[in-house]
Amino acid sequence: MKEIDLVYRTMFAELIQRSLDADFKTAYPLSGNFVAVAVKGKRYWYFQDTEDGKPVRRYVGPEAQEDITQRVHEFKTIKDDIRSRRKLVSTLTRQAGLPSPERFTGDVIEALANAGLFRLRGVLVGTVAFQCYSGILGVRLPTASMQTGDADFAQFHSISASVEDTLPPMLDVLRSVDETFREVPHQGDGRRSTQFANRSNYRVEFLTPNTGKSEYDGKPAPMSALGGASAQPLRFLDFLIHEPVRSVLLHKSGVPVIVPAPERYAIHKLIIASRRQVERTGPDKREKDIRQAGLIIEAMAQTRRQSDVALAYTEAWQRGPAWREAIAIGLSYLSKEAKVIFDKALLEGMGDIAENPADYGIRPAT
Incomplete structure (x- = not known):
């Protein structure tokens, strides 16, 4: 297995940083401000702004998370350098040989990232997450193990319930990429959907850990932060998404994502x-x-x-x-x-x- 040159590993790490910086500026307009709120003995950052003349507050992340807090303090100095980041992505894919997703998958994940999925501590899982490990590990992983026709995301139910924030309607987010996306009624409860599919049967699925009885595996879990989507409870998933790490999907100018360690x-x-x-x-x-x-x-x-x-x-x-x-x-x-x-x-x-x-x-x- 061939290792990636140090210069490209450094470039990948820089792209993660700069993509996250740009994501912060996109997500939080300069008209608002950050406030720290104490919740059950811990402090969390929230972003305050107004929409249609009414005050709104959005969850950002734990104050104890250093990279989040650093960006809060540097917020007004962050500059969006989309052109130079596109050049970084091009160099990493064409010269370093790092994998990039096929365009439709990249567009889906970018739309969900822009909607706030990773800000609300969602985690990209499955084969698309595997594509993000070459840069993290510093090796060229074989692309034959990266083919997929879906995108999977996971979130702890407790986080979804506690952040007091939500994505826009999930179907609207996905239809901004492809208007043929539709909800797939869950077999265990037709009123809820954990999957969304388009005309080509490309699927987006949401998962959550089941740490209780196995009988809950077949029942969709309502997720208050996922824009009306539910999630499929799965055993062993809590182990996978505990203490995830930041990476970047090499799509367009780089899409900052959170993936399992x-x-x-x-x-x-x-x-x-x-x-x-x-x-x-x-x-x-x-x-x-x-x-x-x-x-x-x-x-x-x-x-x-x-x-x-x-x-x-x-x-x-x-x-x-x-x-x-x-x-x-x-x-x-x-x-x-x-x-x-x-x-x-x-x-x-x-x-x-x-x-x-x-x-x-x-x-x-x-």
Whole structure:
């Protein structure tokens, strides 16, 4: 797996910063101002402005999040440099060989980003998120593992309920990209929709963790921050979207996004692969899950981030027998070569975090 030159890794990090700066200026007009509000002992930034002569307040993020607070303080000095950012994106895709989404997917995610999805702590998940990891990890991930016909997003239900803000009507946001988008009634409750599809059956789906009983998996969860959309509750999703990271989608001048931490993405893919046995398209999806997991582990091992992998693995392992069984099944699908890389990465990573690999079912390959 070929590493990306340092100059391009630096350029990618700069693009994340500058895209987020530009996003702040777009989201918050200079006519308003930021205020810190205490909620249950913690302080959060909100943006105050007026619309149609009436005061409005929008959630921004935790005051303790340094990058958010820094931008609040620098708000009036942020400049939109769209042309230079387009040049950065072009350089990263054409010269560095980093992946970019196909145009329609990029337009969908840009529309949702501009509407405020990531500001409201939504997380881009699935294969489109995988496309964002090359720049983060500093390696060229194979593009064959990046093809998709949908876009998936996740948000914790507790966050959706507590931010006291919402996106514009979801159907309006999506129809700004393609007027043929429609709501797909949920099978468990036809009054709600967790998916939206266009005439070409391109799908946008919203997910939320189910940390309760498995019987809730089939029932849509109302999400007050998602512009009328509901979300499909899924097991194991809380692990995936805990402590996500910032990245940028290499589309147009760069779309700032929030994605799962790569080590969590890899371990989650192993777990999900074990659940594909009963799905009609299970074998194909399982192969894709396993390939993506193996590629991320290989990239993290190559860039000496084994301790991050070990921390994510041990956390999942400690969650109980169902998690351990799912991980074991997922590992059994890895190729022999990928399993050797995985085991070596975990052995080294667990040494870094002072854990005994045998306690977590890991032994040196023979």
